[in-house]
Amino acid sequence: MSNCAIVGINWGDEGKGRMVDxxxxxxxxxxxxxxxxxxxxxxxxxxxxxxxxxxxxxxxRQGVLNILGNGVALDLENLWIEMEQVRSQxxxxxxxxxxxxxxxxxxxxxxxxxxxxxxxxxxxxxYGSTKQGIAPFYSDKYxxxxxxxxxxxxxxxxxxxxxxxxxxKNLTLTGVYGAAPVRLEELMAWLDDYGEKLKPxxxxxxxxxxQAQQEGKSFLYEAQLGALRDLDYGIVPYTTSSNPIAAxxxxxxxxPSASVDEVVGVVKAYSTCVxxxxxxxxxxxxxxxxxxxxxxxYGAKTGRPRRVGPIDLVATRYGVEMQSATAxxxxxxxxxxxxxxxxxCVRYELDGQETDEFPFPTLLNRSKPVLTxxxxxxxxxxxxxxxxxxxxxxxxxxxxxxxxxxCHIAYVSVGPERDAYIYRP
Ligand code: GDP
Numbered sequence: 179m180s181n182c183a184i185v186g187i188n189w190g191d192e193g194k195g196r197m198v199d200x201x202x203x204x205x206x207x208x209x210x211x212x213x214x215x216x217x218x219x220x221x222x223x224x225x226x227x228x229x230x231x232x233x234x235x236x237x238x239r240q241g242v243l244n245i246l247g248n249g250v251a252l253d254l255e256n257l258w259i260e261m262e263q264v265r266s267q268x269x270x271x272x273x274x275x276x277x278x279x280x281x282x283x284x285x286x287x288x289x290x291x292x293x294x295x296x297x298x299x300x301x302x303x304x305y306g307s308t309k310q311g312i313a314p315f316y317s318d319k320y321x322x323x324x325x326x327x328x329x330x331x332x333x334x335x336x337x338x339x340x341x342x343x344x345x346x347k348n349l350t351l352t353g354v355y356g357a358a359p360v361r362l363e364e365l366m367a368w369l370d371d372y373g374e375k376l377k378p379x380x381x382x383x384x385x386x387x388x389q390a391q392q393e394g395k396s397f398l399y400e401a402q403l404g405a406l407r408d409l410d411y412g413i414v415p416y417t418t419s420s421n422p423i424a425a426x427x428x429x430x431x432x433x434p435s436a437s438v439d440e441v442v443g444v445v446k447a448y449s450t451c452v453x454x455x456x457x458x459x460x461x462x463x464x465x466x467x468x469x470x471x472x473x474x475x476y477g478a479k480t481g482r483p484r485r486v487g488p489i490d491l492v493a494t495r496y497g498v499e500m501q502s503a504t505a506x507x508x509x510x511x512x513x514x515x516x517x518x519x520x521x522x523c524v525r526y527e528l529d530g531q532e533t534d535e536f537p538f539p540t541l542l543n544r545s546k547p548v549l550t551x552x553x554x555x556x557x558x559x560x561x562x563x564x565x566x567x568x569x570x571x572x573x574x575x576x577x578x579x580x581x582x583x584x585c586h587i588a589y590v591s592v593g594p595e596r597d598a599y600i601y602r603p
Contacts, residue, residue, distance in 0.1 A: 180439035181397040183424035184507075186404025187497035189451040190422075191477075191484065192444040193509035193591060195219025198235035198400045200589075200596055201442070206395035207243045207387070208236025211430030212420040213402030214251030214285055215260070216310040218477060222594050226267050232257050234400050237269060237276065243390070245383050248281035249420065249430020251315045252327055254372035255287070278376065279383040279432050280328030287368060288347050288360055289314040295355040305416060305454055308480055316409075316419035323347075327380045330373040340365055387433040397436060399427035404444075405497035414539045416455025424501050443503030443585065445494055447511045447575075449487040449523075450475050456542035459487035459523040459549075473513040488521035488549065491582040496536035498585045507589035507599075508576060517554040520575060523547040524582070552578060560593045565600050 184201065186192045199221040202208055215231040222228075223238050230237075232253065234244040246252060261271050289311030296314070297304045307313060318324050323343055329336045341362050348359040387397070401422045406412045408423050421430070424441045428434050448469060451457040461469065466486050469475070475484035498506070514520055525532045525548040528541060537545055555569035562568050568576075568590070580587045590600040 181399070181437055182440040182442060183399040183401065183427045183438050184442045184444065185401040185424050185501050185503070186407075186422060187443040187445045187494055187501060187503065187506070188404045188449060188490070189406050189457070190403035191218070191450055191452065191475075192404060192446045193220075193507070193594075194401065194444045195221045195230055195235045196509065196591065196594060196596075197442065197444050197507045197589070198398065199223055199238060200599065202236040202239045202242055202398060204396070205236070205242065205398035207245060207390055208234040208398045208400055209245040209247050209387075209427075209431040210234045210250050210400050210402070211247045211427045212249040212422055213418060214310055214312050214315065215253050215256040216308040216312050216418070217402035219400075219402075220594065223596050225269050228264060228267070230264075231260055233260055233264060233276070236398065236400070237264065237271060242275065243386075244276045245386070245432065246276075246278045246282060247383065247431040248279040249426065250279075250282055251285040251312055251420075252278065252282040253285040253290075253311070254376055255368070256310075258372055258375050273378050276379055277383050277386055278327055278380045280326065280380050281384075281432070282327045283315070283319045283324035284327060285311050285315045286325070286365070288351065289318070291357070292350070292355075295357060299355070307453075313419045325369075328382075330369065330377055330380065333370075336369065337362070337366055340369065384432045387431065387436065391433065391436060397431070399424070399431060399438065401427070405500040406493060408500065411500045412539075413455050413542060416453065424503075440505065441501055441503045442505050442507055442588070443498055443501045444507045444509060445489075445497075445579070445583075446509050447489060447514055448473070449490045449493070450484040451487075452477050452480075452482055452484050456539075456545075457485050457487065458493070458526055458542060458545045459490040459547045460485050461487045461521070469513070472516065473510055487547075488523050489579060490523040490547070491579070492523065492526050492534060492536050494579070495534070495583045498583045503585050505588040506580070506583070506585050507591060508579065508587050509591040511572060511576070511590055512558070512560045512592040514575075515555060515557060515559055518556060519551040520554050521549050521551050522578070524550050560598060562592055563597075563600060565590075565602050568600065
């Protein structure tokens with residue numbers, strides 16, 4: 179069976195959760211391979227409305243195995259809170275349908291604390307972090323100074339390792355930030371509490387995946403954020419601290435030899451961006467506020483108003499290329515339905531020259547959008563389920579994007595509900 183990655187093409191919040199929830203029907207295993215609880219994947223289905231942060235969006239499907247891979251930032255506390263929330267809405271969560279990699283590193287309370295302290299120190303130069311501890315966590319992981327989930331099974335060794343890390347971490351907390359030191363008993367109490375709750379789910383997921391692969395099962399890799407937030411290929415330093423690109427999926431999932439046969443890139447019908455950093459196509463004023471309200475563009479995790487703009491064909495083409503997308507899901511087309519004319523960012527202007535290429539990160543601040551407008555359709559399309567029933571102007575808009583980004587748009591989403599989409603074979 180073929181494996182598929184569902185990834186963001188732009189700055190995140192494209193509607194990936196909604197697409198994973200839809201497509202999980204066809205896959206046996208759904209794996210989150212990077213990032214942490216700073217994601218906010220909104221899913222609406224028969225159980226209700228959910229903003230999933232760390233749980234894979236396949237948990238709503240019976241018979242689907244969900245895995246948190248070694249590449250994620252495993253925040254035991256927030257994961258447990260999320261699991262309790264989801265369970266309270268009637269969704270079963272057991273080791274039958276959820277497994278956690280024993281090689282996932284633990285995001286500890288001090289990572290969240292350090293995230294807040296560093297953003298406060300940066301003041302006007304803050305990166306706009308969600309303060310979930312993601313950047314401090316990944317820095318520590320790459321310094322090999324984290325605890326692995328599998329260490330929870332040997333308390334004595336865990337305590338000794340935790341004590342070593344704590345001694346080192348307290349140098350930063352007290353020396354750099356003037357904060358109170360963390361005590362070992364505090365940390366161990368936290369690890370004991372959440373460790374006991376989550377140990378039943380932790381195992382060697384590489385083994386599980388290898389077995390599944392041998393049985394011919396198919397994998398769906400679920401990414402967080404989008405290509406422009408990729409640590410290596412995004413708008414550095416306003417990126418996340420991991421790799422949301424599809425190429426990282428087998429590494430962060432736990433089976434590096436697994437293939438990624440298809441990549442569904444999710445693109446929003448207009449642009450949004452949360453937090454700081456260059457956003458070339460940004461719109462301001464009343465026009466922006468109308469679009470923000472029409473699209474309910476407020477962060478799923480933080481409630482922050484998202485910055486908005488027209489679809490950015492330069493950034494989107496770059497995102498498609500970085501993700502090696504084989505098909506596109508265009509979401510939220512319905513949000514543009516009221517517009518008489520729809521603005522589109524077709525190129526950038528950089529130092530007086532027009533360009534189709536997405537610039538080096540430090541040049542983005544000097545780039546300006548080259549805009550055009552295309553006719554709107556001005557009618558409600560949220561009930562449309564067949565391509566031929568879409569108004570001609572909406573079809574033209576989709577085809578214009580498809581041509582500009584060089585990738586087939588296979589799904590057009592016209593509402594947040596599971597079935598609110600049009601399939602274009
Ligand atoms: P993700 O992080 O990529 O999963 O995206 P978010 O969940 O942060 O943001 C997408 C938002 O748009 C969610 O509130 C979805 O319910 C909503 N959504 C997704 N697709 C559509 C669509 O086609 N139309 C409308 N109106 N809303 C959508």
